Amino acid sequence: MSASNGVPPHNPHVLVVGCPDDRLLDAQTGYVQRQGGGFLVRMVGGGLAILTERDGKSARGQITDCYRVSPFPRVVLRIHLDCGKLALMCGEGGEFHGLFDSTSQEELYEVGGSARDLVMEDFQREFGIHMPVSVEVHRIIFGEDNRPTTELVPRLRLVAASAV
DSSP states (O other): OOOTTSSOOOOOOEEEEEOOOTTTHHHHHHHHHHTTOEEEEEOTTGGGGGGSHHHHHHHHHHHHHHHHHSOOSEEEEEEETTOHHHHHHHSTTSTTTTTSOTTOHHHHHHHHHHHHHHHHHHHHHHHSSOOSOEEEEEEEEEOTTSOEEEEEOGGGOEEOOOOO
């Protein structure tokens, strides 16, 4: 049976915005599957792509389009410090040059908080109400074996209240 929009029911539980780095593919796909299924948006820069002039509109558009097709309760923005796009954004002439010291994890995750806020603003603007969607920022750290581990940045989790 099809949903009212003609798309077969999907019942996603999460949408992840992650980097297309091949070291992350299995971990990101596995995470989505362990959450009960959902969407995986792969953008160079991962969760920080949302803040860039060129990629931000596309990344945020993919999030809201996926929600229109099949609503989900969580958005996860994944960020890793050794991302090549991050190095470009922080380098001379990059969009983040001078904004923060790219070696400072605290400053990086504060920028991740700005990405989270933009996603929430999009949901409020696109759908006209505060959506009951949580937006989280996860940091990815590569171990000596080059395998990624991921953890929630607790202070950067935001749950929107539904409209009354």
